[in-house]
Amino acid sequence: MKVVVCTKQTPSTTATFTVNNGVVSWDDPGGKPNVVNPWDEYAIEEAIRLKENHGAEAAIALTAGGESADDVLKTALAMGCTEAIRVEDAGFAGSGSRGTANILAAAIKKTGADIAFFGKQAIDGDTGLTPVMAARALGWTPLTYVSAIKSVSDDSITVERQIETGTQTVTAPLPVVISVVKEINEPRYPSFMGIRKASRATIPVWSAADLDIEGAYGPGSAKVDWSEITQPPSRDTVVEFISGDSAEEIAAALATKLFEEKVI
Amino acid sequence: MKTFVFIEHYNEEITPISREALGAARTILDGEVIALVFGSDAEEVAEKAFAYGADQVLACDDDSLDDFRVEAVGPLVAELANEYEPDVILMGASVTGRDLSAWIGYDLDAGVIPDVVDFTLDGDTIKALHPVYASKLMSTAFVTGGTQIITLRSRAFQAIEPDEDADGDIEWVDAVADDDAVKAEIEGLAVSEGGVSLTDASIIVSGGRGVGGPEGFEPVRKLANVLGGALGASRAAVDAGWIPYEHQVGQTGKTVSPDLYIACGISGAIQHQAGMRTSKVIVAINKDAEAPIFKLANYGVVADLFKIVPALSAEFSKRLS
Numbered sequence: 001m002k003v004v005v006c007t008k009q010t011p012s013t014t015a016t017f018t019v020n021n022g023v024v025s026w027d028d029p030g031g032k033p034n035v036v037n038p039w040d041e042y043a044i045e046e047a048i049r050l051k052e053n054h055g056a057e058a059a060i061a062l063t064a065g066g067e068s069a070d071d072v073l074k075t076a077l078a079m080g081c082t083e084a085i086r087v088e089d090a091g092f093a094g095s096g097s098r099g100t101a102n103i104l105a106a107a108i109k110k111t112g113a114d115i116a117f118f119g120k121q122a123i124d125g126d127t128g129l130t131p132v133m134a135a136r137a138l139g140w141t142p143l144t145y146v147s148a149i150k151s152v153s154d155d156s157i158t159v160e161r162q163i164e165t166g167t168q169t170v171t172a173p174l175p176v177v178i179s180v181v182k183e184i185n186e187p188r189y190p191s192f193m194g195i196r197k198a199s200r201a202t203i204p205v206w207s208a209a210d211l212d213i214e215g216a217y218g219p220g221s222a223k224v225d226w227s228e229i230t231q232p233p234s235r236d237t238v239v240e241f242i243s244g245d246s247a248e249e250i251a252a253a254l255a256t257k258l259f260e261e262k263v264i
Numbered sequence: 265m266k267t268f269v270f271i272e273h274y275n276e277e278i279t280p281i282s283r284e285a286l287g288a289a290r291t292i293l294d295g296e297v298i299a300l301v302f303g304s305d306a307e308e309v310a311e312k313a314f315a316y317g318a319d320q321v322l323a324c325d326d327d328s329l330d331d332f333r334v335e336a337v338g339p340l341v342a343e344l345a346n347e348y349e350p351d352v353i354l355m356g357a358s359v360t361g362r363d364l365s366a367w368i369g370y371d372l373d374a375g376v377i378p379d380v381v382d383f384t385l386d387g388d389t390i391k392a393l394h395p396v397y398a399s400k401l402m403s404t405a406f407v408t409g410g411t412q413i414i415t416l417r418s419r420a421f422q423a424i425e426p427d428e429d430a431d432g433d434i435e436w437v438d439a440v441a442d443d444d445a446v447k448a449e450i451e452g453l454a455v456s457e458g459g460v461s462l463t464d465a466s467i468i469v470s471g472g473r474g475v476g477g478p479e480g481f482e483p484v485r486k487l488a489n490v491l492g493g494a495l496g497a498s499r500a501a502v503d504a505g506w507i508p509y510e511h512q513v514g515q516t517g518k519t520v521s522p523d524l525y526i527a528c529g530i531s532g533a534i535q536h537q538a539g540m541r542t543s544k545v546i547v548a549i550n551k552d553a554e555a556p557i558f559k560l561a562n563y564g565v566v567a568d569l570f571k572i573v574p575a576l577s578a579e580f581s582k583r584l585s
């Protein structure tokens with residue numbers, strides 16, 4: 001069993017955004033504009049646990065992105081991933097979900113992994129399409145929204161998934177693509193030693209020439225135009241404070257307002 | 265416009281999100297509405313699909329389709345799309361819809377726009393509004409050619425009033441996936457305890473760190489019950505272990521847009537706002553008049569929630585009885 005985890009660099013959750021002529025830029029007053037996509041932290045943690053507790057031979061972190069994305073790989077290494085790989089090529093720009101899935105799938109294949117972890121979605125585009133699309137590109141079984149791994153061996157895995165009606169238990173033979181949700185674990189903080197080791201790591205970069213990419217990628221492959229991005233009008237509400245001499249009086253006044261709003 | 269609507273159903277009932285998808289197809293997209301209804305209840309569910317706006321139903325009652333497994337359902341939807349050539353395929357942005365849209369988007373090499381909150385028609389092209397960066401920005405996306413696959417956010421679209429006399433053709437089709445190609449085996453389902461699901465709820469009452477502990481959720485839960493709503497929470501309350509994660513609203517929890525959102529003891533951090541800012545009416549109850557939640561709220565009460573929330577429960581029980 002060999003595990004790879006796909007992670008994306010995204011703006012931090014407190015970043016503030018501006019749009020100029022359709023170009024999005026962001027800043028974080030806290031000084032941390034880019035982070036590991038928060039949903040991917042759970043995927044990284046679970047990959048490391050398979051290595052530590054279930055004898056996986058490696059937990060490899062993988063990202064598609066520019067040089068700055070090395071930061072997310074260093075975080076993954078500092079947490080305990082055994083290797084990290086970045087894929088980048090001038091031809092990858094503008095790939096869309098399907099193109100990105102084709103690129104990641106080729107890299108996953110090259111690692112020789114048979115379990116590929118993903119986050120549930122990336123908080124920039126909020127699309128959540130990549131895991132199942134990568135599973136299609138690989139021809140592997142997708143198991144999405146996984147909240148627990150019940151058992152895993154060299155040839156099969158049993159997981160719990162969070163679906164609308166409840167918690168579903170599913171078994172599938174390896175290889176599989178797994179996307180995880182928050183319930184699955186509590187991601188660890190990188191250790192001091194881990195951070196030191198990761199800061200010295202050199203991260204290999206694979207380009208299109210190093211990969212055997214099947215299927216389309218790059219600008220021509222995208223089927224959705226996302227270029228029109230706007231700042232939503234701010235919620236133009238002025239709060240109406242309800243006050244009164246007693247809790248009962250306030251409750252009665254508020255109830256009257258809410259009946260007038262016709263929301264009850 | 266020829267539109268496919270993928271129908272999710274449970275206990276012979278069409279789920280709210282699929283009724284909303286039928287409604288969007290019927291009222292915004294002009295043309296033929298073909299519902300896809302799979303599983304052993306297909307016949308009963310098909311009748312209801314007509315009532316909610318379908319002109320035709322493509323049904324398959326193969327039991328391999330009973331519990332949604334994307335390896336069984338995906339190939340059949342892709343095959344039907346190749347045969348019937350719909351312009352649009354609509355479904356809910358549920359777990360099922362997310363899996364299915366990605367599968368068929370990949371296999372049909374078609375554009376997918378997920379989690380859409382509104383759309384308009386520009387000729388035959390859907391201009392779909394998809395919130396990005398946790399709703400801090402909005403993208404108006406469109407598919408540049410071929411089938412347009414769109415998943416709809418819960419409660420963003422309206423179902424039509426059901427017409428019990430509506431009728432149409434049911435065409436029965438066969439499952440296409442080989443047994444060997446469907447590798448996932450479902451071993452069980454632990455149905456979550458009843459109650460209203462957060463994303464479907466029209467009223468949500470949420471508690472945050474201000475409730476002070478697990479017992480502090482009792483008055484909040486009571487108010488939710490009195491109003492027939494669902495119980496929400498901030499991440500601080502979830503992380504403290506006072507309430508399970510499934511109640512969390514926000515950027516790393518659920519995105520909700522109820523008619524009424526009552527935030528009790530929640531400061532209104534940007535990540536919490538990301539999950540609830542599209543609620544129609546927001547009420548905030550907080551001791552601190554400077555709490556950021558008041559910048560978002562329509563109505564505010566600056567007071568101790570343990571005094572106000574029980575008084576609200578009493579008031580609404582009286583008025584709603």
Ligand SMILES: Cc1cc2nc3c(=O)[nH]c(=O)nc-3n(C[C@H](O)[C@H](O)[C@H](O)COP(=O)(O)OP(=O)(O)OC[C@H]3O[C@@H](n4cnc5c(N)ncnc54)[C@H](O)[C@@H]3O)c2cc1C
Nearest residue numbers: 472473474498499500514515516517529530531536551569
């Ligand atoms: C990556 C990331 C993702 C996150 N995702 C989410 C998310 O999905 N959802 C989410 O909610 N948060 C999320 N957060 C956390 C968020 O930043 C806040 O920490 C959190 O929302 C605070 O929760 P709170 O409002 O309950 O607590 P606090 O900010 O501590 O606020 C408690 C409020 O209760 C009031 N109060 C106290 N006692 C009373 C009383 N008796 N009566 C009335 N009012 C009272 C106080 O005045 C205060 O305003 C995320 C953070 C990060 C970094």
Ligand SMILES: Nc1ncnc2c1ncn2[C@@H]1O[C@H](COP(=O)(O)O)[C@@H](O)[C@H]1O
Nearest residue numbers: 006007064118119121122127128129130
């Ligand atoms: N550029 C990328 N590099 C590595 N992993 C990615 C990339 N884009 C998306 N992913 C993975 O796919 C998941 C879903 O992303 P998305 O489909 O963009 O919402 C993320 O949580 C990551 O695990």
